[in-house]
Amino acid sequence: MTEQHRVAIVTGSASGIGAATAIELARRGWRVVVNYANSAAGAQQVVDQCVQAGGQAIAVQADVSVDADCRRLVQAAITQWGRLDALVNNAGTTKFVAHANLDGLSAEDFQVIYATNVIGPFQMTRAAASALKDSGRGAVVNVSSVAALLGTGSSIAYAASKGALNTMTRSLARVLGPTVRVNAVSPGFVDTPWMVAGHGGPEKYKQRAEHYSSLVPLKNTCLPADVADTIVWLIEGAPKTTGDNIYIDAGMHMAQAK
Numbered sequence: 124m125t126e127q128h129r130v131a132i133v134t135g136s137a138s139g140i141g142a143a144t145a146i147e148l149a150r151r152g153w154r155v156v157v158n159y160a161n162s163a164a165g166a167q168q169v170v171d172q173c174v175q176a177g178g179q180a181i182a183v184q185a186d187v188s189v190d191a192d193c194r195r196l197v198q199a200a201i202t203q204w205g206r207l208d209a210l211v212n213n214a215g216t217t218k219f220v221a222h223a224n225l226d227g228l229s230a231e232d233f234q235v236i237y238a239t240n241v242i243g244p245f246q247m248t249r250a251a252a253s254a255l256k257d258s259g260r261g262a263v264v265n266v267s268s269v270a271a272l273l274g275t276g277s278s279i280a281y282a283a284s285k286g287a288l289n290t291m292t293r294s295l296a297r298v299l300g301p302t303v304r305v306n307a308v309s310p311g312f313v314d315t316p317w318m319v320a321g322h323g324g325p326e327k328y329k330q331r332a333e334h335y336s337s338l339v340p341l342k343n344t345c346l347p348a349d350v351a352d353t354i355v356w357l358i359e360g361a362p363k364t365t366g367d368n369i370y371i372d373a374g375m376h377m378a379q380a381k
C-alpha cells in the first residue's frame with residue numbers, strides 16, 4: 124500500500140482540535156476514522172470535510188472509556204482499509220470547578236474525567252498496538268494540556284488527569300518502540316466549543332482569551348489548526364522523536380501564572 128493510503132483514527136473528532144486534525148490528515152491523503160461519542164451529525168460534517176479535502180473518512184461512534192468500544196473502533200479501521208498507521212488520542216472531558224473550591228470536586232468527578240482522559244488513551248493504544256506495529260512506522264499522539272505542567276486549567280481533576288497522560292506517554296513510548304513512536308502535545312488556550320461553553324458563553328470567553336493573551340510571550344491564543352499542524356508533524360515527520368511533549372500555547376508554559 125502506498126504512502127498516500129495510510130490510515131489514522133482520531134478520537135473525539137466531531138469538533139475542535141480533533142476535527143481540525145482529521146481534516147488536515149485527509150488533506151494529506153490519509154484515510155481517517157472520525158470517532159465521536161454523541162454527535163453523529165457533527166462527525167458526518169467532519170467526514171464530508173475530509174472528503175472535500177481529498178481524503179477518505181468514515182464516522183464511528185465509540186466511547187473511549189469503554190474497552191469494548193475501543194477495540195471495535197480499531198477494528199472498524201482494519202475492516203475498512205486493512206491497516207492502521209496513526210492514533211490520535213484527542214477525546215477529552217472536564218468539569219469546570221474553581222481550584223480553591225476543594226469541596227466542588229467529588230471522587231466520582233475524578234473517576235469520570237480519568238476514564239476518558241487517562242484510561243481511554245490507554246485502552247485505545249492497547250487495542251491499536253498490534254496494527255500500529257504492523258505498520259512499521261506507527262505513531263500515537265496524545266492530546267494533553269499545559270494545565271498538567273502548571274497545575275491550572277478547568278479543574279484540579281482535569282490538570283491531574285493530563286499529568287497522568289504525560290507520564291503514560293513516556294511509559295508507552297518505552298514499550299512500543301522501535302516500530303511505534305508515542306508523543307504528546309500540550310495546547311494552551313485553544314479557540315474551541317469546549318472553551319466557549321466552559322467559560323459561560325462568548326462574552327466571558329472573549330475576556331478570558333484577552334487575559335490569557337496578555338500573560339504569554341506571543342500575546343495570542345491558539346486555533347485548532349495550530350494544534351493539528353503539530354500533531355500531523357509528529358505523525359508524518361519526527362522519526363527520531365518519541366516520549367516527547369510539545370507545547371502549543373503561545374509560550375504559556377514559561378509565563379508567570381496569575
Ligand code: NAI
Nearest residue numbers: 135138139140160186187213214215268310312313315317
Ligand atoms: P471539544 O469539546 O471540541 O472536543 C472534545 C471531543 O471529545 C468532543 O467531541 C467530545 O464529544 C469528545 N469526547 C469526550 N468524551 C469522549 C469519550 N469518552 N469518548 C469519545 N469521545 C469523547 O474540545 P477540544 O478543545 O477540541 O478538546 C480536544 C482535546 O484538547 C481534549 O483532550 C482537551 O483536553 C484538549 N485541550 C483543549 C484545550 C483548549 O483550550 N480547547 C487546551 C488544552 C487541551
